[in-house]
Amino acid sequence: MDIFLQQIINGLVQGSIYALVALGYTMVYGIMGLINFAHGEVVMIGTLVSITVVGLLIGAGMPAGLAGLCGLVVAVLVCMGLGWSLERVAYRPLRGAPRLTPLITAIGMSIVLQNLAMILWGRNYLTFPPLLPKVSFELAGTHFTLVQVAIVAISAATMGGLLLLIYRTKLGMAMRATAQNPAVASLMGINANRVIAAAFVIGSALGALAGVMVGSYYEIAHYQMGFMLGLKAFTAAVLGGIGNLAGAMLGGVLLGIIEALGAGYIGDLTGGFLGSHYQDIFAFVVLIGVLMFKPSGLFGEKAGDRA
C-alpha cells in the first residue's frame, strides 16, 4: 500500500510536468490543427537557458532560490520569444498549405533547435543546481520532497491561472472562438494571427516553466531531453482529447500516474517477464487502448462525419 501511494505521488509530480507541456500542444492544435513537434525542444531550451542563468547567478553569489526565480523568468521570456518566432517565421507562411507541410516544418525546426542546443551547450549531460533546500516530508508512510511539493503546487496554480485567462478574458474568448470556427471568428473581427501567436507564446511560457521544473526535479539536463518529454506530453494531450485544455491537464496527470504505477508493478504483473525498462511503453499502450474505445480521447468531443 505504501508503494502504491508513493507511486501515485511520484506520478502526480511527473504528471504535472506532462500536463504543462501538453497544454502547449493542445492549445496550438486546438486553434490551428498543427502538431507542433518542436514544442518539446522549446521545453528543452527552457531548461538549458535556466541552467546557464542559475549557474551564473549562483556563481556571482546569489542565493539559490532567488537565482532559480531569475532563471525561470529568463527561461520563460526566451521561450516566449522562441515560440513567437517559430510561429512567425516557420508556420505562418504555411497557412493553407497541404496538411503535412507544416508537420515536416515542425520536424525540421525540432532538428534545428536540438542541434543548435548541442552547439551552444555541448553534447554532455549538464547538472542542474539544486534550487530548493533538500527537505523531505513523511506522510502516511510516503516520502516526498519540497521540490515535489513545489512542482505540484506551482503547476496547479499556473493551470488555474490559464483557465482564468482562457475563460475570463477577451483574449481567451478570442482563442476559444477561433478554435471553434476560424472563419466566423475572423468575421467577428478577431485577428487570427494574434490569437495563434498568443497560443504559441502562452504554450511556450508553460513549456519553459515545465522545463525548469524537470531540470530541478531530476537535477540533470541534456539537449535531447525535449524529444521524449514532448512525445509523452503530446500523448497526454491526445489521451485527454486534443484541443481540450482540461483534457490535457487531466491527461498529463493521468499519464504520469499510470507510468509510475506501471513501472512499480510491471514486474509483479507479468511474473518478472517484463522489467521496469518497459516504463516508456506504458504511455503508448494506454494511449492505443484508450483510443480504441474512445476515438476522440477521454474528454474530447465526438467529431462525427457530416454529410
Add this chain to the structure above:
Amino acid sequence: MKNWLSPRSTAGLALIAVALIALPFVAGMGGQAWIRIVNFAILYIFLALGLNIVVGFAGLLDLGYIAFYAVGAYTWALLASPHFGLHWPVWAILPIGALVACLFGVLLGSPTLKLRGDYLAIVTLGFGEIVRIFMNNLNAPINITNGPQGITLIDPVSIAGLKFAGSTPFLGLTLTGAHKYYFLLVALAILVVVINLRLQHSRIGRAWQAIREDEVAAKAVGINTRNIKLLAFAMGASFGGIAGGVFAAMQGFVSPESFSLIESIMVLAMVVLGGMGHIPGVILGAILLSVLPEVLRYSVTPVQMALFGKTLVDPESLRMLIFGLALVLVMRFKPNGLWPAPESRRPAEATR
C-alpha cells in the same frame, strides 16, 4: 506510359539503364563508402515508395513506419545468423519477413484505422516506439533480440551460390559486396516503382485516393473504407519488411538503434518533401534526404577549415542543423514538395 515503345522513350530508357549500370563504378571512384551511400539511397527509395502507398495514396499519416522495417530486419537477423543457429535461404526469409511485417501492419491497423488523421499519427508513432523498446529489452528472460547489443554476423544475401559479401571477379572488373548489393537494390527498386505505378492506376489505387480525398464520399460510392485502408497499411508494411531484410543482410548487423523515431520521420519527410503521391517526386525526395546528410558529412569540416582555419562547430550537429533548415526552407518555398503531381494532366483552360 502509353508511349513506352516509341523511339524517344526507348532511347531514354536505354540511357537510364546505362546510367544505372555505370553509377556504382563512378561512385566507387570516391571509395567504397560512396557505393554504400548510393545503396542506402536506393534502400530509402524502396522504403519511401512503400510509405507512399500509405501516406501518399491513401492519405493515412503513419509515423511508425520504421517499425515494419525493423520487423523485417529482425526476421532476417533471427532466421539467418548464429544467434539461433538458423541459416535459412533468401527466397524463404524475404517473403517471411514481408509476411510478418504485413501481419504487424494488420495487427496495428485493424483497431486503429478508424481514428482521425492526427490521432492515427500518434498511435502509429507509439507503436513504432513500442516495437523499438521491445527489441531493446527482449533479451531477458528469454534472449530473443539480444537487447541493445543487437544481432551480429548476419548472413549476407546469397543467390544461386553467389555470395553477396566479399569480392567477385566479373568480366575483368572486381565486383565488391557493395556493387552486388547495388544491383540487387536497383532490381528491387525498379520492382517497387512498377508496382507503385500499377497500383496507382488500378481499382484499388483509385479507391485509396478516393479515401484520401473524401472518406464520406468514398463510402457513399460503396468503398469499404476500413478494408481498403487496411490493405494500404498491409502493403506498405510488407514493403517495409522487405527493405528491412535487405538492410539486415547488407549490414550484417542489426540493433534497435537503427529503428528510432527519427528514421520514421526521415522516411515521411522524403515522401512529403519530394511530393506526396507523386512517384518521381518521392524518388527525388528519398535521394536528396539520404544523400544530403552524407554530402554534408564530408563537406562541413573542409568548408569550416577553409573559412576559419579550424573546426569552430561540431561537424555532426552542424550537418544536422543544415539538414533541418533545408527541410524548413523547402516546405516554406515549395509547400507541395519539390516535384508534386502536375496540377492538371493537360494544359489548363479557362473554366467555362
Add this chain to the structure above:
Amino acid sequence: MSEVLLEARAVAKHFGGVKALREVSLSIRRGEIYGLIGPNGAGKTTFFNCMTGLYVPDGGGFDFAGAPLLADAPQQAAARGIARTFQNIRLFGNMTALENVMVGRHVRTRAGVFGAMLRTAATRAEEAAIRSRAMELLHYVDIAERADDLARNLSYGDQRRLEIARALATEPQLLCLDEPAAGMNATETGELRELIEGIRGDGTTVLLIEHDVKLVMGLCDRVAVLDYGALVIEDVPAVVQKDQRVIEAYLGG
C-alpha cells in the same frame, strides 16, 4: 401501381434533445421520380443520411427491394443499389473527372491488389471496361470534354453533373439527389431537369430532395413533405400543392 422499391418504416433520429426525424414512414415506387421537400431543417438530409447508412437511425428502418437495409453500413447501401449525391458537392478534388467516375465503378468490379501488380489479362480487361463505361457516363451527363481535368477545377454546374455521373457509375436502382439545383440559374436548372428525366427514362428510380418547389412539382410523380422532422403529406404534386398544412409549413404559419 408498380412495386415498392424503398420503404421507410417509422424512421426516427434525434441529436441530443433535437428530434430530427419523428417516425417518418414513406414508400418510393420503382420507376418514379419522388420528391422530398420541406423547409430548412425539416430533416430531409437527415433522412437521406439514415437511408444511405451515414447515420444510424434511433428507431425504425428501411426495406429496399424487398430486404431490410443494414444501418451503419454506407458501403453496403451502394452495393445494394442506392447511390447519392451531396448537398455540398463532395468530389475527389485531386482526381480527374474521369477518375472520379471510375471510382464509382468500384462496387461493381473485382480487381484486387495482386491482379493490379501482375496486370493479369482479367484485370486489364476489367480496367478497360471501367474506363469505357466511365467515359460513356461523362458523355451522358455532357461533360466528356472535361474528362482529364481535376475535379476541383470544374465549374460548379459541371461538378454537380460529375457527381451524378459518379453516382450512376455504381449502377443504382435508386438515385438520391440532395438539392441538385442549389445555386443553379434557370438555364442550368432546365438542363438538370432534362438529365433527371433521362435517368428515369433509363429505368432508374430517382429520389429528389429540393428547395426549388417549382422544379419538384413539375418533375416529380409523387412528393412527400417533411416539417419539423415529421411527415406532413405524401401524394401527387397536384394534391400536395393545395394542402393547407403544406402551405402553412412553407409560409411559417
